[in-house]
Amino acid sequence: MIIKCPYCGPRDVIEFIYQGDATRSRPEPASNDMAAWNAYVYDRANPSGSHREYWLHSGGCRQHLVVTRDVSTHAISSVVFARDAAVAVKSGEPA
Amino acid sequence: MAEPQSPLGASYVPGDHGNAAAGIGVTLRERKGLSIIQVTAWSEAIPAMLTAIGSATGLALQNKPGLGRVAGEKSVFGFAPGRYLVVSATPELETRLRSVIAPDLGTIIDLTHGRTVIRISGPRSEWVLSKLFAIDFSEHAFAIGNGRATLHHDIHANIQRIDDETFDVYVFRTFARSFWATLGHAAEEVGYRVE
């Protein structure tokens, strides 16, 4: 599989480390909402089809990426820096 | 002050190796005596940082992924967003960079002791490097002066293209001897010379 890093360009999947589901959202640090924490830490949907995933380009620019990938065909429809996606979410824009 | 010790030790053996009888495909050498400074810009300050690097080194860059420039012993290249290696044979490099890079531009860290620089040159350098790294070394994909971050198995490397058949490979010091052995092994087929 090839992931097209927005900085480094297309690279083999061996340069990347899977860092989990990118659809989860972390509660506010001081939150006591245990259900929300539980959902963040443990609950993972296992959808067929398109999925947002974190991948760390550990063997390249060391940026976390949000990769939108169809898990049944492995087709990748978008790759963006996680930092940009996170900033977009924080400022209320769709990621 | 004493010379820093090379991590390559006894594995650095000058002379001709491998299938050298059929010609020298590549020449390998360790570049020593360099200052290797990593500069990282805050994301909004990348253009200002590039200007600052340009004023300290005379090597001005555009803000595009992986761009770099080389002038003699001096070089600079990007390998991650806002992150550059600035390299020079002058020990004052860090001081000069600090004098032009204010904290609101970004941060500076001296990696001189943490990186070993191996220069590979010769007509078969693309071929030999392609055995180890899964990146496209052809000149149209990897232009002179530009940089890359990649890895060979567990060994991270920054690679800068110096000219059409010369590359500098920056590896982490503690992996350097292992990498040197692997590189020599890969070069045996084409014959190699250690300077």
Next chain:
Amino acid sequence: MTSSRLSKGGRIDRSKSVRFTFDGKAYSGHTGDTLASALLANGITLFGRSFKYHRPRGVFAAGSDEPNALVTVLAGEVREPNVRATELEIHDGLVTQSQNRFPSLEHDFLAINQLAGPLFSAGFYYKTFMGPAIGPLRGTRFWMFCEKFIRRAAGLGKAGIAADPDRYERMNAFCDVLVVGSGPAGLIAAEAAASTGARVIIAEERPLAGGSLLASGELIDGRNPAVWAREKAAALAAMPNVRFLTRTSVWGYYDGNVLTAVEHVSDYKPNRTKGQPRQRHWVIRTGRTVLATGAFERPMVFPGNDCPGVMLADAARRYAIEYGVAPGNNVTLFTNNDSAYDAARTMSLAGVNITAIIDVRPDVSGTCRDIASVAGAELFLAHAVTATHAGKALSSITVQHFNAGTGRVSGAPRELKTDCLGVSGGWSPAIHLASQAGGKPDWDEDLQAFLPPEPNQNWVTTGSAAGYMDTISVLSDAATKGSAKSRLVLPPVEAPMLDASPAPVFEIEPSAKSQKAFVDFQHDVTADDIRLAYREGFHSVEHLKRYTTLGMATDQGKTSNVPGLAIMADVRGISIPEAGTTRFRPPFTPVSLGAIAGERYGDLRPHRLTPMHDWHLANSAKTYEAGLWHRPMIYASHGETVEQAYTREARAVRQSVGIVDVSTLGKIDIQGPDAAEFLDRVYTNMFSTLPVGKARYGLMLREDGVAFDDGTTWRLAETQFLMTTTTANAGPVMQHLEYYLDCIWPNLRVHLTSVTDVWAGSAVSGPKARAVLEACVTGTKVDNVTLPFMGIVHGKIGGIPVMICRLSFSGELAYEVYCGAGFGTKVWETLLVAGEPFDIMPYGLEALGTLRIEKGHVTGAEIDGRTTAHDLHLDWMLSKKKPYIGSAMIGREGLTDENRLSLVGLISMDNQSITGGSHIVTDPVPREPADSFGHVTAACYSPALGKYIALALVKHGTSMIGNRAFATDLLRDKHCPVEIVSHHMFDPEGSRMHG
């Protein structure tokens, strides 16, 4: 002698003879021969014995589809089994052996298996070796008992046990267009693509380009097509934007248009130049792939179709035309389509005697009739071969009238003398790579074959792989598929008007008394096996494949796939596309593991060495691997045991002073205005309050509240920290921090850089540590006021700038001295000289471990991914003033349960060592299941206490202190009585390190 060398023809170099051996006998062939062609030229037709029945088998094909003629290549102690004789190029000194026979190919003991034929039908092993419901051999245990005997009798070649001395390499390649195959389609597609300036790689599995053109009887551009192909290939190879790889089999098609190939760089040569690999494993990333992989001829399934002398019609043609070998003196052909007539015509022109053509079809074209009559071959229309007569070689066949519509055989049998029968059951496009790439193949009624699926990645198929069976349409298709923009002028082709579309006849069904009719030659699967599988309920192709093992041998069913499906569809009364097909998987052809391992063969991981590594080795360090690192375990003195050595080293630290290399600790530079805030969030304790020039011990948790890593972090400036991590967790901690900065807190202005390699670290520990530093450090004082516990100073040692932090892992007065890695050895040696008056002792990991066990300091053995800060008595580090990673989850029931394991010390009561990993039990020899209530995490002999001690995680740990138990190791049968004590076993007040 049946097969023989023709007096002329072929691409072999008749001026060069090559000597090789097969089963101990010397033969000679010519440069350009394969083992198969050279042996056929020597009259050898028996190549091996079959998988299950040990039936005699000959050469069946002429390329990578060969199911029968597998040999073992021997080179000294090294043996490579299952090499296809049809692809193996001979060279001087080549030593080969036939397979699956005992004691010899001619006289095979297990050929008796043939008489037991029905026994070995599909599912035989499952049915026979399932043991009784009870008893010692119940269920599958009986199979496991019998398996080793069965394995010896059945199977393919034997794998070698000697280490492979050869070199293999990986090569990474990038291109715009990859063309797989260099037959007429591949050559034209590559030319079209290359003419547009695209970067093209063309991969050909055979030694030279041309594919079907090498044995063609047509004319291209008025010339011999083999010559045309050679010139075309040479012109392509000379283009700067083309890489032409021969002897390179593309075997895998992966996501993202990544294809893998094996190039046989030198294994066809008697000698290799220095550094030349035997094989090169190409990983090719391509923009677009053109699959010009050709088509495989299919056999007909009929009784006795597996005896030596029966081969594919196209294979017979290739031996004659490419290698100048007559496959027999009287060659007959059996076909359901026109392509066998082209084979007959071409062979006849080359001087091969064609005596008969048996065709299942009731009528054929005038062209076919003309070919038969010109060749002098008797034509049997509406006939089929119903038996073969052979010992070790074919002597005659039986033909009978056959109705292609009903499949019925009738009329009087007639025996025809022949020593080679060429069969053609039609052609199957080689869709393997396309199938690997994904998608379901399409059935083509006309060709009676599966065509490639709709592309789901950027690839196309062309030529016969795409179902074009005549050269003119192949060339025009290839030009378009190579590049839509190309304006190639295609050469004229002169070829007879023939139609490769077969009659839909796959099998001549055997009568009750007739011979076995084989579908999968390599796995000895017969047509009857498929019918049996159906009767026993295995209807789906997936079940059929697994139950009968059809198509699961090393040839992956290249010849057997479609006939097998056709027979299954027939018994189910459905069409072939309704029966479906299985997906092809990599590899297309077998690949040696050495090629995949590449340059990592024999040396799987890089070695990571500290700056002082050479000093350690020169000073008798025994090292071991800790992750990728090589670290001194002990510095061995003559005749000492490991325990004696580390005891000596640890004692020296407690009594005077020792020095240890701590360069392996993970080190992360953390800079930026938000660095302190960031550390407050990732550590359980507070770092924003840490003054510049001071260090603090920190603990990190995972998000779920479980302990993750610990280490000291030093504040070097207001906005700069140096974090240290455990050696093993350096990478994971870096990732952890990067994750939070990138994904959770992108607005924090913090930069992270791994600086593990920048610094060499030497820890000087012991009551005399300060005296050692005082003797060599310049530019700063190191007294208790200037350098208090957890203080940091900058100075020089031997003129080298150093950074010294006073912190202690050993529990003694101790300092970590950091300097630029290039000066590590220099500073280390200077410290040793300064320590000479105090008998400074270098110590290794064993002594380091001993000192920390005595002190109850935790490492990865205790921070094991299951323990909490409470379990490790580190709850004092949990800040109540701020949230941190893990703070939300740490109070959960399961993490605060009083039944959890917690850290204690153990002291051996019988003066015997405690084994790491032992379980803590009350009963010395526990019954099954063990009533364990804890386990030993680390154990050693403690010179400070004069006892064997250990750290352990024990249920109700703290309240168990003072109790006795056993540390029991059932594997080694060691049961050590222990007393449970506090984990602070030595100097619990910590007075020594503060001294």
